[in-house]
Amino acid sequence: MGPAGTLKLPGRSAGRRDRSEGYERVRRLRIALLQWSDPGVWRVNARVDGIDWRVYAIVDPAFVTGDVLERARALMAAGVGVLQLRDKRGQARQTWELGRALVEAAEAFATKIVINDRLDVALACGAHGVHVGPHDLSVAAVRQVVGERLLVGGSAGDPQRAARLVAQGADYLGVGALFEARAVKSDASAPQGPALIAAVRAEIGDEVPVVGIGGISAANAGAVAAAGASGVAVIRALCGAEDTGAATRELREAFDSGRSPGRAG
Ligand SMILES: Cc1ncc(COP(=O)(O)OP(=O)(O)O)c(N)n1
Ligand SMILES: Cc1ncsc1CCOP(=O)(O)O
Numbered sequence: 653m654g655p656a657g658t659l660k661l662p663g664r665s666a667g668r669r670d671r672s673e674g675y676e677r678v679r680r681l682r683i684a685l686l687q688w689s690d691p692g693v694w695r696v697n698a699r700v701d702g703i704d705w706r707v708y709a710i711v712d713p714a715f716v717t718g719d720v721l722e723r724a725r726a727l728m729a730a731g732v733g734v735l736q737l738r739d740k741r742g743q744a745r746q747t748w749e750l751g752r753a754l755v756e757a758a759e760a761f762a763t764k765i766v767i768n769d770r771l772d773v774a775l776a777c778g779a780h781g782v783h784v785g786p787h788d789l790s791v792a793a794v795r796q797v798v799g800e801r802l803l804v805g806g807s808a809g810d811p812q813r814a815a816r817l818v819a820q821g822a823d824y825l826g827v828g829a830l831f832e833a834r835a836v837k838s839d840a841s842a843p844q845g846p847a848l849i850a851a852v853r854a855e856i857g858d859e860v861p862v863v864g865i866g867g868i869s870a871a872n873a874g875a876v877a878a879a880g881a882s883g884v885a886v887i888r889a890l891c892g893a894e895d896t897g898a899a900t901r902e903l904r905e906a907f908d909s910g911r912s913p914g915r916a917g
């Protein structure tokens with residue numbers, strides 16, 4: 653149930669007009685059943701309204717050339733809508749301190765700060781959101797703890813998992829790996845290509861923002877947009893770029909060039 657007592661379901665939208673009414677009814681019923689079977693979770697769109705998903709920067713200290721905070725500030729100044737801190741060093745104190753600095757820096761920008769993996773750190777540093785994958789707390793568990801307070805993102809490697817995460821209350825999805833990314837994440841899947849985005853869209857519809865992830869650069873961001881993504885989540889092409897501002901703009905332009913006219917999110 654949403655805050656006003658309404659059950660908000662992913663609905664049919666422009667990209668899915670070819671679906672039959674019967675199929676659509678069954679899909680909505682399935683999602684309603686999943687939500688009903690776990691009444692502690694819901695989804696509300698207000699948290700994602702107005703976010704520019706096109707470039708979702710992931711700052712991973714292990715892949716940053718130069719100073720991490722400086723890089724993050726340059727990304728915010730270049731207009732990234734979301735900046736995730738992905739700190740796999742494993743020391744909560746270190747991640748929390750960096751997270752707090754990012755949250756403070758973001759006050760001057762329109763950037764949302766998301767903490768990867770760690771709900772405790774996200775809450776403690778006042779981040780806007782948390783991102784969880786298959787080995788982290790579940791989206792449903794996070795949603796039960798935070799209610800409407802935080803943006804909650806989940807990782808999906810296939811359309812069925814994507815639908816389950818939406819039903820659990822995910823505000824957005826990271827979908828991949830689209831291209832080769834095992835040098836960054838050793839357990840990333842083999843490249844699935846932008847077709848995975850299209851398959852996820854076909855399953856969940858257009859209401860939930862979906863960012864593609866894995867091996868994305870200005871060379872392939874347009875194809876990810878054309879497949880129906882709301883944005884691209886990127887580590888190496890941003891954290892290792894010589895000119896952060898230029899790299900961000902190139903990615904955004906490449907993404908925009910592949911977008912269908914009139915697509916909102
Ligand atoms: C936006 C976004 N999408 C996917 C991931 C991957 O999350 P996860 O599968 O939990 O893997 P780790 O990044 O934690 O190694 C992500 N971080 N961000
Ligand atoms: C965290 C993650 N999840 C799936 S692929 C990946 C790594 C993405 O890094 P890059 O953008 O450098 O390929």
Ligand SMILES: [Mg+2]
Binds near residue numbers: 768769783786787788
């Ligand atoms: Mg994770």
